[in-house]
Amino acid sequence: xxxxxxxxxxxLPGGIWRTRLPVRFGSxxxxxxxxxxxxxxxxxxxxxxxxxxxxxxPYHELVGTRxxxxxxxxxxxxxxxxxxxxxxxxxxxxxxxxxxSSVKLTVHAFKDDAECVRATFVTVTTSLVDHKSIALPDDIxxxxxxxxxxxxxxxxxxxxxxxxxxxxxxx
Amino acid sequence: xxxxxxxxxxxLPGGIWRTRLPVRFGSxxxxxxxxxxxxxxxxxxxxxxxxxxxxxxPYHELVGTRxxxxxxxxxxxxxxxxxxxxxxxxxxxxxxxxxxSSVKLTVHAFKDDAECVRATFVTVTTSLVDHKSIALPDDIxxxxxxxxxxxxxxxxxxxxxxxxxxxxxxx
Amino acid sequence: xxxxxxxxxxxLPGGIWRTRLPVRFGSxxxxxxxxxxxxxxxxxxxxxxxxxxxxxxPYHELVGTRxxxxxxxxxxxxxxxxxxxxxxxxxxxxxxxxxxSSVKLTVHAFKDDAECVRATFVTVTTSLVDHKSIALPDDIxxxxxxxxxxxxxxxxxxxxxxxxxxxxxxx
Amino acid sequence: xxxxxxxxxxxLPGGIWRTRLPVRFGSxxxxxxxxxxxxxxxxxxxxxxxxxxxxxxPYHELVGTRxxxxxxxxxxxxxxxxxxxxxxxxxxxxxxxxxxSSVKLTVHAFKDDAECVRATFVTVTTSLVDHKSIALPDDIxxxxxxxxxxxxxxxxxxxxxxxxxxxxxxx
Numbered sequence: 001x002x003x004x005x006x007x008x009x010x011x012l013p014g015g016i017w018r019t020r021l022p023v024r025f026g027s028x029x030x031x032x033x034x035x036x037x038x039x040x041x042x043x044x045x046x047x048x049x050x051x052x053x054x055x056x057x058p059y060h061e062l063v064g065t066r067x068x069x070x071x072x073x074x075x076x077x078x079x080x081x082x083x084x085x086x087x088x089x090x091x092x093x094x095x096x097x098x099x100x101s102s103v104k105l106t107v108h109a110f111k112d113d114a115e116c117v118r119a120t121f122v123t124v125t126t127s128l129v130d131h132k133s134i135a136l137p138d139d140i141x142x143x144x145x146x147x148x149x150x151x152x153x154x155x156x157x158x159x160x161x162x163x164x165x166x167x168x169x170x171x
Numbered sequence: 172x173x174x175x176x177x178x179x180x181x182x183l184p185g186g187i188w189r190t191r192l193p194v195r196f197g198s199x200x201x202x203x204x205x206x207x208x209x210x211x212x213x214x215x216x217x218x219x220x221x222x223x224x225x226x227x228x229p230y231h232e233l234v235g236t237r238x239x240x241x242x243x244x245x246x247x248x249x250x251x252x253x254x255x256x257x258x259x260x261x262x263x264x265x266x267x268x269x270x271x272s273s274v275k276l277t278v279h280a281f282k283d284d285a286e287c288v289r290a291t292f293v294t295v296t297t298s299l300v301d302h303k304s305i306a307l308p309d310d311i312x313x314x315x316x317x318x319x320x321x322x323x324x325x326x327x328x329x330x331x332x333x334x335x336x337x338x339x340x341x342x
Numbered sequence: 343x344x345x346x347x348x349x350x351x352x353x354l355p356g357g358i359w360r361t362r363l364p365v366r367f368g369s370x371x372x373x374x375x376x377x378x379x380x381x382x383x384x385x386x387x388x389x390x391x392x393x394x395x396x397x398x399x400p401y402h403e404l405v406g407t408r409x410x411x412x413x414x415x416x417x418x419x420x421x422x423x424x425x426x427x428x429x430x431x432x433x434x435x436x437x438x439x440x441x442x443s444s445v446k447l448t449v450h451a452f453k454d455d456a457e458c459v460r461a462t463f464v465t466v467t468t469s470l471v472d473h474k475s476i477a478l479p480d481d482i483x484x485x486x487x488x489x490x491x492x493x494x495x496x497x498x499x500x501x502x503x504x505x506x507x508x509x510x511x512x513x
Numbered sequence: 514x515x516x517x518x519x520x521x522x523x524x525l526p527g528g529i530w531r532t533r534l535p536v537r538f539g540s541x542x543x544x545x546x547x548x549x550x551x552x553x554x555x556x557x558x559x560x561x562x563x564x565x566x567x568x569x570x571p572y573h574e575l576v577g578t579r580x581x582x583x584x585x586x587x588x589x590x591x592x593x594x595x596x597x598x599x600x601x602x603x604x605x606x607x608x609x610x611x612x613x614s615s616v617k618l619t620v621h622a623f624k625d626d627a628e629c630v631r632a633t634f635v636t637v638t639t640s641l642v643d644h645k646s647i648a649l650p651d652d653i654x655x656x657x658x659x660x661x662x663x664x665x666x667x668x669x670x671x672x673x674x675x676x677x678x679x680x681x682x683x684x
Contacts, residue, residue, distance in 0.1 A: 003245060024558045025572060026377060030234065030370045030427060031299055032577070036243045037215055037368065040208035045537045059538060060599030063201065064545070072207045074174060076247030082302060085372060086573030128202055131253060195387045196401060197550065199543045201598060203406070206539060216366045230367060231428030235374070256543060257402030345587060372576065373641055378585045379557055382550035405543065414549045416516060418589030424644060470544055473595060 003078040006115040007108060012092055015150035017054035019046055021089040021109070033082035040075060043091070043107045043119050050093045055143040068137060069126035073102065077119035087111055095148045101125050101133045103144060174249040177286040178279060183263055186321035188225035190217055192260040192280070204253035211246060214262070214278045214290050221264045226314040239308060240297035244273065248290035258282055266319045272296050272304045274315060345420040348457040349450060354434055357492035359396035361388055363431040363451070375424035382417060385433070385449045385461050392435045397485040410479060411468035415444065419461035429453055437490045443467050443475045445486060516591040519628040520621060525605055528663035530567035532559055534602040534622070546595035553588060556604070556620045556632050563606045568656040581650060582639035586615065590632035600624055608661045614638050614646045616657060 012018070021042060029035040034042075052058040062068045083089060090110040097104035102124050109117040125136050136144075183189070192213060200206035205213075223229040233239045254260060261281040268275035273295045280288040296307050307315075354360070363384060371377035376384075394400040404410045425431060432452040439446035444466050451459040467478050478486075525531070534555060542548035547555075565571040575581045596602060603623040610617035615637050622630040638649050649657075 022562075024561050025372060025576060026379065026554050026557050026561075028372045030367060030372065030374045031240055031242060031302075032372045033242070033302075035212075035368060036246055037208050037211035040211055040246075041206075041539050044208055044539050048537050048539075049535075058599060060597075063538060064598055069202050071202060071204070071253065072250060074247070074249050075207055075211075076245070078245050079243060082242065084573075085577055086571060131202075131204075193391075195390050196405060196543060197383050197386050197390075197548060201538060201541045201543065201545045203543045208539065212368050215368050219366050219368075220364075229428060231426075234367060235427055255402075256406055257400060373582050373584060373644075375584070375644075377554075378588055379550050379553035382553055382588075383548075386550055411544050413544060413546070413595065414592060416589070416591050417549055417553075418587070420587050421585060424584065473544075473546075 004080070004115070004118045006080055007110075008115070009090055009110050009113050012108070013151045014154035015152075016092050016094065016154075017050055017147070018090055018092045019049060019053075021046065021091050023083050023085055023087040023089065025085050028085050031082075033084050036077075036079075039077055039079075039109075039117060039119070043077075043109075043121070046091050046107060047093060047105065047121065054093070054147055055140070057140060057143055062140070063128070066137075067128040068134070068140075069128045069131065070123050071126060072121055073124045074122040075120065077117060079117050081111060081114070081116040083109075083111055083116060089116070094151065095144050096120075098136070098141060098144050098148075101135050103136065103140075175251070175286070175289045177251055178281075179286070180261060180281050180284050183279075184322045185325035186323075187263050187265065187325075188221055188318070189261055189263045190220060190224075192217065192262050194254050194256055194258040194260065196256050199256050202253075204255050207248075207250075210248055210250075210280075210288060210290070214248075214280075214292070217262050217278060218264060218276065218292065225264070225318055226311070228311060228314055233311070234299070237308075238299040239305070239311075240299045240302065241294050242297060243292055244295045245293040246290065248288060250288050252282060252285070252287040254280075254282055254287060260287070265322065266315050267291075269307070269312060269315050269319075272306050274307065274311075346422070346457070346460045348422055349452075350457070351432060351452050351455050354450075355493045356496035357494075358434050358436065358496075359392055359489070360432055360434045361391060361395075363388065363433050365425050365427055365429040365431065367427050370427050373424075375426050378419075378421075381419055381421075381451075381459060381461070385419075385451075385463070388433050388449060389435060389447065389463065396435070396489055397482070399482060399485055404482070405470070408479075409470040410476070410482075411470045411473065412465050413468060414463055415466045416464040417462065419459060421459050423453060423456075423458040425451075425453055425458060431458070436493065437486050438462075440478070440483060440486050440490075443477050445478065445482075517593070517628070517631045519593055520623075521628070522603060522623050522626050525621070526664045527667035528665075529605050529607065529667075530563055530660070531603055531605045532562060532566075534559065534604050536596050536598055536600040536602065538598050541598050544595075546597050549590075549592075552590055552592075552622075552630060552632070556590075556622075556634070559604050559620060560606060560618060560634065567606065567660055568653070570653060570656055575653070576641070579650075580641040581647070581653075582641045582644065583636050584639060585634055586637045587635040588632065590630060592630050594624060594627075594629040596622075596624055596629060602629070607664065608657050609633075611649070611654060611657050611661075614648050616649065616653075 027034050027038045048059040092108045094106045105121045107119040126133050198205050198209045219230040263279045265277045276292045278290040298305050369376050369380045390401040434450045436448045447463045449461040469476050540547050540551045561572040605621045607619045618634045620632040640647050
């Protein structure tokens with residue numbers, strides 16, 4: 001049923017950044033599972049942590065101090081299995097594409113070693129003064145490329161075929 | 172920049188269900204615009220209202236009383252223009268595809284007559300007792316088909332080419 | 343068990359502003375009832391609507407254009423009965439106290455004619471430029487006093503004893 | 514302006530459970546500070562973690578498996594200073610009162626060593642089958658008393674006067 005081929009945690013390249021995401025009561029709906037829009041909220045928080053921890057660029061400095069907007073032109077998510085209160089998800093971020101003023105990230109959430117949700121976020125860098133798009137600042141571009149290279153370098157033959165690096169990017 | 176060709180309100184078929192969505196303070200982020208995951212939350216509320224108002228099937232009866240899950244296998248959204256506190260969006264729902272146990276809806280939000288966000292939700296009907304997928308119940312299927320027919324019947328030549336009805340569905 | 347004596351809708355003064363609040367799926371938790379913090383979010387939206395509709399001062403102009411912060415120094419809520427998906431609450435706002443730079447409001451939510459939640463919000467007016475408190479702007483003060491007077495004038499003997507007007511304010 | 518005397522972190526007893534709470538973009542409002550209702554959501558998550566980490570009673574087992582509701586009869590919060598994106602708060606939980614079917618907790622959030630928010634949560638234990646109140650289960654009562662005792666035992670003279678233990682409880 002899922003629209004993606006679920007990865008296992010071991011298929012992720014060693015250089016990839018990962019975090020643990022506990023599923024709390026307040027994130028769940030009357031069906032007892034994570035409320036769908038809340039996944040996007042949780043993943044947005046994961047991406048924020050990733051900017052600081054993996055790229056060395058604290059999100060609040062980019063958005064707050066530098067007034068560089070990192071809003072989304074596109075978000076999507078596909079769900080293979082629901083998650084419930086008490087689950088702890090492993091979540092990883094992959095850089096898929098770096099454009100002139102946009103970045104495409106995928107977020108991969110794993111439950112018990114199997115990917116249960118995959119989301120895509122396309123960020124467009126804007127000036128928060130006038131909300132117009134701006135070229136991706138050089139330091140962000142460099143940090144993204146370095147992160148891609150770290151993932152690429154440590155990718156196993158299996159994971160390489162799954163396409164983590166720049167060479168596998170769609171046009 | 173948008174990944175979709177923005178419609179205008181007048182291009183919507185007359186039989187379509189629409190609602191007004193005020194953008195409140197609590198839906199906005201430090202950039203002063205609607206927080207991206209909050210769009211999905213707001214649209215989920217729109218879809219819920221649509222079940223009751225347009226289909227005659229109150230959502231809380233489906234999910235609460237009948238224990239029919241209407242969870243999502245896929246959600247996505249594309250953003251053409253940001254919305255700010257004080258904006259009032261017009262939001263319409265179109266039925267795109269009716270499968271054995273799934274329904275594909277698109278949600279179209281308009282600001283000042285121009286479409287600013289388009290979202291897609293693919294619902295899979297499940298039993299909330301065991302979270303397994305079930306065939307779309309007959310009364311839901313019938314209500315969806317009737318809604319599609321109403322939209323189709325009232326579609327202008329312009330809007331027909333934009334594809335509201337069953338004949339334009341992807342395989 | 344409740345910490346307040348539940349009012350009935352008919353005990354509210356005629357001049358009071360009220361709105362209808364449908365309880366949606368996304369506001370409910372795995373216990374099937376409104377998630378407690380979500381009540382505060384919903385009521386914050388009610389207060390926002392009240393500023394525009396009852397006071398004639400659109401909230402987004404105050405906060406957005408004029409950069410007058412309406413943040414809270416205190417919030418509290420007491421719950422007499424839970425609300426579930428599909429309930430439609432009647433919600434009313436009463437002005438309890440108008441200080442130099444603060445306003446105390448109570449929000450009253452009714453389910454089937456009986457008050458089920460009562461919340462208190464103490465707003466402190468600030469400049470959003472430096473987040474320092476400022477005196478309540480004259481037009482806001484006047485609008486609040488006019489609203490109080492409308493509620494007072496139309497209060498029934500029963501509701502007068504419940505204290506809607508300035509004379510019943512705590513020191 | 515605050516309605517409470519701010520503690521410093523060093524005034525907390527050694528046996529108290531504490532956690533770190535990063536303030537993320539998605540928790541902040543257009544004023545650039547934590548959206549008030551979101552504090553209650555964040556603190557609800559803190560309390561959930563505290564049940565598992567400090568009491569040894571995972572919240573999802575209580576609510577999910579045992580169907581013991583831990584809903585609130587009362588919540589309140591007082592705000593001394595705002596918090597912004599990028600702040601990391603220290604948050605501690607104190608057990609204030611243990612009743613027949615209710616528990617009163619206070620949550621204390623510190624920014625740069627000074628208490629910036631203090632919240633109170635009164636939980637009423639219910640059966641999630643019929644939403645009726647039930648006596649506090651014995652194992653929860655025991656865990657709460659043990660936690661109180663740990664805080665009491667390690668309280669400094671200064672913090673004792675601030676009242677962490679059972680002897681200082683209101684009637």
